[in-house]
Amino acid sequence: NVDESPPDGIKVVVNDEDFSQICADIEGPVGTPYENGLFRMKLALSHDFPHSPPKGYFMTKIFHPNVASNGEICVNTLKKDWNPSLGLRHVLSVVRCLLIEPFPESALNEQAGKMLLENYEEYARHARLYTGIHAKPKPKFKTGAISESTTALNVGQPNNETPAAIPSSVADINRVITATEQIANVPVAAAAGSASVATTTQKREAGLAKVQADKKKVDARKKSLKRL
Numbered sequence: 001n002v003d004e005s006p007p008d009g010i011k012v013v014v015n016d017e018d019f020s021q022i023c024a025d026i027e028g029p030v031g032t033p034y035e036n037g038l039f040r041m042k043l044a045l046s047h048d049f050p051h052s053p054p055k056g057y058f059m060t061k062i063f064h065p066n067v068a069s070n071g072e073i074c075v076n077t078l079k080k081d082w083n084p085s086l087g088l089r090h091v092l093s094v095v096r097c098l099l100i101e102p103f104p105e106s107a108l109n110e111q112a113g114k115m116l117l118e119n120y121e122e123y124a125r126h127a128r129l130y131t132g133i134h135a136k137p138k139p140k141f142k143t144g145a146i147s148e149s150t151t152a153l154n155v156g157q158p159n160n161e162t163p164a165a166i167p168s169s170v171a172d173i174n175r176v177i178t179a180t181e182q183i184a185n186v187p188v189a190a191a192a193g194s195a196s197v198a199t200t201t202q203k204r205e206a207g208l209a210k211v212q213a214d215k216k217k218v219d220a221r222k223k224s225l226k227r228l
Contacts, residue, residue, distance in 0.1 A: 007093045020045040022088060023059075026096050028135065033127030034062070034099045037135030041073070041095060043088065053082035056095060063123075063130040065104045065113035073098070074108045 006012045006024070013023040022043040028034030039062060043054040056073035058064075066074045077086065077094045107113025115123040 002088050007089055009096055010092050024092055028131060029100045032100055033124040034131050037131035038137040039135050043091065050084040053078045054091065061130060061134040063112055063127045065102045065107040065109050065116055066098055068108035072108065074106055
């Protein structure tokens with residue numbers, strides 16, 4: 001029931017495999033230092049629930065008088081004022097109301113409680129700082145953003161073309177040099193017709209130019225490896 005119709009400003013996360021652990025995301029109430037924050041909390045139900053109250057914990061770090069450093073929540077509803085008829089909806093609503101009106105008299109965080117009583121502006125500044133750092137909702141990315149950015153990185157690169165591997169050792173470099181020299185010295189076979197010969201010659205010249213360029217890269221790589 002709580003999952004299908006949660007209290008206002010609260011989204012319940014039910015674990016179907018373990019109903020003793022109830023999580024909820026609580027929106028920071030408007031007009032409080034927790035505004036625009038999203039706080040994850042957990043209710044741990046005991047084996048004799050609802051005869052005994054659940055234990056409440058904030059999993060998101062929060063600066064609040066009634067929340068201990070380990071996240072434990074101190075509120076009378078979960079202690080002396082517990083009644084089996086209250087139910088989880090009431091508990092969640094009380095915890096969210098605690099963000100609106102803290103009770104510094106029963107503070108688990110003494111610094112926050114003292115600050116709230118003596119200097120509200122300083123307390124609010126600390127609470128907003130914690131909210132901005134720890135309770136920011138995760139950004140939602142548009143579908144296709146990854147593929148678009150990948151496409152942008154590939155602008156100007158020919159399709160279906162993989163870069164040639166760079167030789168990683170002196171032996172590899174020597175093999176590449178030998179291969180390029182053999183390719184450079186391959187004679188052009190006689191072709192039938194002047195047009196065919198001209199075309200073959202152009203291809204050979206283009207191939208030699210590419211080989212020379214590759215050889216320069218290999219020589220540079222070889223010198224670099226020698227220096228290392």
